[in-house]
Amino acid sequence: xxxxxxxxxxxxxRTSEDNIISVIIFIVMMLVFILTVYPFYxxxxxxxxxxxxxxxGGIYFWPRKFTLENYEQVFxxxxxxPAFGVSIMRTIVGTLLSVTFTGMVAFAVSHKYLIGxxxxxxxxxxxMYFGGGMIPYFILIKNLGLYNTFWVYIIPALFxxxxxxxxxxxxxxxxxxxxxxxxxxxxxxxxxxxxxxxxVSMPIIATIMLFNGVGxxxxxxxxxxxxxxxxxxxxxxxxKELISKxxxxxxxxxxxxATAARAADAAAQNFTAESLRMATMIVVVIPIIxxxxxxxxxxxxxxxxxxxxx
Amino acid sequence: MAQxxxxxxxxxxxxxxxxxxxFRLRQQWMLQVFALMGVAFMILFSYIPxxxxxxxxxxxxxxxxxxxxxTSPWVGFKWFREFLFDSQFWPIFRNTIVLSLLKLAFSFPxxxxxxxxxxxxxxxxxxxxxxTVSYLPHFISWVIVHGILVSFLNSSNGVIxxxxxxxxxxxxxxxxxxxxxxxxxxxxxxxxxKEMGWWAIIFLAxxxxxxxxxxxxxxxxxxxxxxxxLHITLPAIRPTIMVVLIMxxxxxxxxxxxxxxxxxxxxxxxxxNYAKSEVLQAYTLRVGLENGRFSYAAAVSLMQSLISVxxxxxxNFVSIxxxxxxxx
Numbered sequence: 043x044x045x046x047x048x049x050x051x052x053x054x055x056r057t058s059e060d061n062i063i064s065v066i067i068f069i070v071m072m073l074v075f076i077l078t079v080y081p082f083y084x085x086x087x088x089x090x091x092x093x094x095x096x097x098x099g100g101i102y103f104w105p106r107k108f109t110l111e112n113y114e115q116v117f118x119x120x121x122x123x124p125a126f127g128v129s130i131m132r133t134i135v136g137t138l139l140s141v142t143f144t145g146m147v148a149f150a151v152s153h154k155y156l157i158g159x160x161x162x163x164x165x166x167x168x169x170m171y172f173g174g175g176m177i178p179y180f181i182l183i184k185n186l187g188l189y190n191t192f193w194v195y196i197i198p199a200l201f202x203x204x205x206x207x208x209x210x211x212x213x214x215x216x217x218x219x220x221x222x223x224x225x226x227x228x229x230x231x232x233x234x235x236x237x238x239x240x241x242v243s244m245p246i247i248a249t250i251m252l253f254n255g256v257g258x259x260x261x262x263x264x265x266x267x268x269x270x271x272x273x274x275x276x277x278x279x280x281x282k283e284l285i286s287k288x289x290x291x292x293x294x295x296x297x298x299x300a301t302a303a304r305a306a307d308a309a310a311q312n313f314t315a316e317s318l319r320m321a322t323m324i325v326v327v328i329p330i331i332x333x334x335x336x337x338x339x340x341x342x343x344x345x346x347x348x349x350x351x352x
Numbered sequence: 353m354a355q356x357x358x359x360x361x362x363x364x365x366x367x368x369x370x371x372x373x374x375f376r377l378r379q380q381w382m383l384q385v386f387a388l389m390g391v392a393f394m395i396l397f398s399y400i401p402x403x404x405x406x407x408x409x410x411x412x413x414x415x416x417x418x419x420x421x422x423t424s425p426w427v428g429f430k431w432f433r434e435f436l437f438d439s440q441f442w443p444i445f446r447n448t449i450v451l452s453l454l455k456l457a458f459s460f461p462x463x464x465x466x467x468x469x470x471x472x473x474x475x476x477x478x479x480x481x482x483x484t485v486s487y488l489p490h491f492i493s494w495v496i497v498h499g500i501l502v503s504f505l506n507s508s509n510g511v512i513x514x515x516x517x518x519x520x521x522x523x524x525x526x527x528x529x530x531x532x533x534x535x536x537x538x539x540x541x542x543x544x545x546k547e548m549g550w551w552a553i554i555f556l557a558x559x560x561x562x563x564x565x566x567x568x569x570x571x572x573x574x575x576x577x578x579x580x581x582l583h584i585t586l587p588a589i590r591p592t593i594m595v596v597l598i599m600x601x602x603x604x605x606x607x608x609x610x611x612x613x614x615x616x617x618x619x620x621x622x623x624x625n626y627a628k629s630e631v632l633q634a635y636t637l638r639v640g641l642e643n644g645r646f647s648y649a650a651a652v653s654l655m656q657s658l659i660s661v662x663x664x665x666x667x668n669f670v671s672i673x674x675x676x677x678x679x680x
Contacts, residue, residue, distance in 0.1 A: 059576055059577055059578075060577060063472065063577050063578070064472075064474060067469055067472050067473055068473070068475075070469055071469065071470065071473060071478070071479075071482050074466070074482065074486065075481075075482050075485060077545065078485050078486060078488065078489060078545070078549070079485055081500045081504065082488070082500075084500075084503070084504075084511065085499070085500065085503065088503070097509065098509075099509040099514050100514070102511070143389065143390075143393075144390075146386040146389065147386055147387060147389055147390030147393075149383075149386060150383040150384070150385075150386035150387035150390075151387050151390070153380075153383060155376070155380070156380060156383055156384070156387060157373065157376060157377060157380065157384070158384075158387070159387075162387050162390065162391060165391060165394055165399075166390075166394065169394050169398035169399065169402075171602075171661075171664070172402060172657075172661070173398065173401065173402065173657075174398075174400075174401025174402045174403070174404045174405050175401070175405070175636070175650060175653035175654065175656075175657060176636065176637060176640065176641070176653065177404075177407070177636070177640045177641075177646050177649045177650040177653060178400070178401040178402075178403075178404025178405060178407060178421070178650065179397075179401045179404075180640070180641055180646075181404065181407075181412075181414070181418065181420075181421075181646065182396075182397070182400055182401055182404065182418065184414075185417050185418045186396075198397055200393060201389075201390055201393040201394070201397075203394075206390065230382055231380075231382040231383050231386070232382060235386075256491050260491075260492075260493030260495070261493075262493070262495055267637070267641050278493060278495055281495055281496070281499065282495040282498075282619065285495065285498050285499045285502055285619075286498075286619070288499075288502055288506075289498070289502045289506070289529060289620075289622065290622065316503070319499060320503070323496055323499050323500075326496065327492060327496055330488075330491045330492065331488065334487065334488070334491050335484050338484060338487070342553055342557070
């Protein structure tokens with residue numbers, strides 16, 4: 043009797059208050075969704091619209107004058123095409139080498155019986171919290187002869203303490219027996235790492251490859267301050283230059299619409315600096331959008347391990 | 353004999369302690385090589401620059417190379433004095449502190465609110481889609497965010513200005529990107545937009561770990577949904593909130609959780625909003641790498657590091673005293 047009253051009371055309470063809260067939550071979350079997605083969507087539709095036509099504004103939901111010209115321009119641009127090449131190269135080479143290097147160090151230091159383990163771990167913790175800042179670092183890069191070479195993208199990024207700690211936490215959870223049986227069969231540490239540890243650690247390796255790859259792909263800073271040659275420019279750096287220039291023109295008071303139209307008229311083209319910029323932005327963003335959702339379940343775990351135990 | 357007793361795993365048997373360590377080293381030489389690769393890297397790229405801080409106290413001559421860290425003429429606190437008495441000191445220092453505190457006040461609590469709200473969502477499919485989408489801005493560089501901001505906020509054909517004009521709310525474009533008055537607002541809002549979903553991961557995971565029976569008991573006791581959030585969920589994730597708070601205090605001057613102060617100042621900053629946009633890190637880079645005043649820039653950077661170290665140590669101490677949980 044009292045039980046059924048409780049249930050009914052409960053049910054009534056739930057429907058009245060719950061519904062209001064649910065509706066509010068739904069509206070707030072939809073707003074979050076729109077605020078997050080719309081900026082990307084806006085760039086996306088603008089990149090498919092004729093530049094001249096877009097510069098008069100008023101495009102909010104779909105392209106007004108559909109064209110692929112902006113993308114044709116991006117993929118035939120003498121600056122951007124090689125820059126994409128450099129970006130892809132450094133992302134692939136840099137990520138693979140960094141994950142291998144960091145993984146090998148993490149593998150070694152994750153063994154409890156490793157002589158000097160405490161010293162190695164303490165060195166990592168100190169280096170994680172303290173640094174020399176960018177000036178001594180810059181002088182170091184110059185004196186190592188890395189300045190203005192492709193390797194400045196790869197070598198300083200080989201080892202990441204943060205990723206090393208994430209990997210060490212994962213490796214420690216692997217049963218010792220797995221490694222021991224391989225050792226009895228005569229495998230050395232190198233073989234064990236690549237044939238046993240790497241295959242069973244795919245979740246953490248995928249996460250770190252994502253972090254690393256995105257870091258390489260997005261990095262404009264190294265190009266801006268550690269290189270000078272045009273051949274070493276990355277897509278992110280060129281995009282940064284394009285955007286800064288655009289921002290500056292809009293500030294100096296020049297009317298974007300008019301100048302863009304005039305410039306394009308003079309060259310008898312339909313694209314503008316803005317439409318080209320949008321297409322470049324989309325090309326830079328698309329690989330990230332395509333990759334990260336698939337690694338979601340891994341990096342959510344990875345972030346947790348690092349932040350709570352770290 | 354000792355060799356026979358020692359296991360392949362580095363030898364736990366200690367018959368002859370004198371020989372044991374060498375034997376173990378021989379057993380694990382390959383692992384030692386792996387570990388020493390990391391040590392060599394850290395010495396080269398972390399510890400040498402740390403030693404290089406001394407150049408804040410001397411007049412570094414680039415042609416002396418790395419040895420110049422020590423062989424350049426000593427000048428004591430000259431650069432520190434120069435910066436403290438520079439007319440730029442106060443605005444830059446103020447911008448750094450104000451932006452950092454604003455981000456602490458807004459960028460830190462918003463992910464908690466977002467996690468609490470998302471957790472209350474009943475439609476699981478939509479919930480998952482929103483969560484996935486909310487991570488996206490974290491993976492996008494500040495360069496792209498800058499590009500988006502330019503197309504939304506510019507004063508000639510920016511989306512926001514055009515929309516406001518069409519709605520009749522303004523008749524002249526607002527100079528979001530070129531007036532110093534708007535910089536702090538734009539910086540904080542874009543920081544929240546970029547990192548909210550990412551930092552909510554940690555809080556959502558903490559919420560997922562809360563014992564379900566507590567909610568059931570609360571329902572039986574007649575607690576409303578708001579009461580359950582305030583009296584069960586929030587206290588349950590308090591330790592996580594403390595850890596994340598200390599982490600963001602540690603990087604307070606860098607811009608908190610997202611560490612966005614530098615990139616925002618460097619990318620969004622320009623000659624017209626410089627008065628409100630320049631921060632210590634960007635200033636270090638401009639005078640150091642762009643003007644070649646290495647020692648002076650190193651002194652500015654060292655001042656920021658000292659303030660940061662002080663903040664981490666203090667906040668960690670306070671946290672241990674108050675809640676028994678700290679980072680170290």
